Amino acid sequence: MTARGLRWWSWIHRWSSLICTIFALLLCLTGLPLIFHEELGPNPAIDEVAGPGGRASVDRMIAEALAGRPGEVVPYLFYDRDKPILKIPTAASMTSAPDTFFYKVFDIRTGKALAADQPNEGFLYIMLRLHADLFAGTKGMLFLGGMGLLLTLSIVSGMVLYGPFARRLRFGEIRKRHSNRLRWLDLHNLLGIITLAWFGIVTLTGVINTLAAPIELMWQSNQLLEMAAQNRGKAPDDRKAPVDLVLANVRAAVPGMTVMTLAFPGTPFSTPTHYAAFLTGDTPLTSRILKPAIIDAASGEVVAVRDMPWYATALFVSQPLHFGDYGGLPLKIIWALLDIVTIIILISGLYLWLAKSRAGGARLDLVETASAKAAR
Missing domain, CATH: 1.20.120 (Four Helix Bundle (Hemerythrin (Met), subunit A))
Incomplete structure (x- = not known):
């Protein structure tokens, strides 16, 4: 040179x-x-939850989470990747910022509420932001x-x-x-x-x-709307199918995969008339890649299931590689x-x-x- x-x-x-x-x-x-x-954020109440078991009613857990939060709504359900627990956030509206969520944590086998710290507080949360x-x-x-x-x-x-x-x-x-x-x-x-x-x-x-936010916007404006369009002919219905039915239909439609997140109608990751479920596989690679399913909010029927586009898959694969947590x-x-x-x-x-x-x-x-x- x-x-x-x-x-x-x-x-x-x-x-x-x-x-x-x-x-x-x-x-x-x-x-x-x-x-x-x-390792730095152990939660004794959650760490003690382990082992196989049945499934308690999610609708009942949602009702308990809302009981102490009058006027609020449940925008999402978050399942833990490694433990049989369910995190149910409540918020002022379906579009509230995640840092305003109040979380209630449940043992999915018994439906028992657990004494858990809020994930949007404390030292690690400040470091993450x-x-x-x-x-x-x-x-x-x-x-x-x-x-x-x-x-x-x-x-x-x-x-x-x-x-x-x-x-x-x-x-x-x-x-x-x-x-x-x-x-x-x-x-x-x-x-x-x-x-x-x-x-x-x-x-x-x-x-x-x-690039997570732009990728999410691309997915919402393209694939999410395309999936929801498959039953666009149905008139909007104020009725909502029981969440237990929605989850059962999703698991039956996508066997061998696990529901990690359920977005309720009206959130940024769903539509006003659809639930959106995000599932993962059980291998080291597929456990990091989400597969979305769109469910009709009124009937609880699964409308469409697709793979995420390549740009979203690149995001999911890069996240564990960035922190070395795989x-x-x-x-x-x-x-x-x-x-x-x-x-x-x-x-x-x-x-x-x-x-x-x-x-x-x-x-x-x-x-x-x-x-x-x-x-x-």
């Missing part, structure tokens, strides 16, 4: 890194406890997505620049006899190239996750160690830039040193 090309890549790496580093550091710091969200959208909703998610793209550019440019740099040193060599800045430079480059693949994957899956505690520990190494990389990058600025623009960094070599 020519000296001019190296200077160009140097400029890209420096400024893409500087713009996104503070936000990348925030995401790494908030993401670290989220890796262990199950900072990590996901900076408490700024969709705008915050898209902003972090833009920072993720800049971080991807920084990773790619760093990889390009590492080649000329690595030709002058043995792999893993730290120049201990030189200045502190050169030692940090060598460490920064070494840790960066070691974590390159992991950091790139986590960054790209994070960018995909920030391989149990050992993989979570590896993810955490790599996250800590990434924090060191980001802090060392800031130090190198500040040290260079204090030195009055001395040409000692990785790219400019390589440029000088190439120009000789």
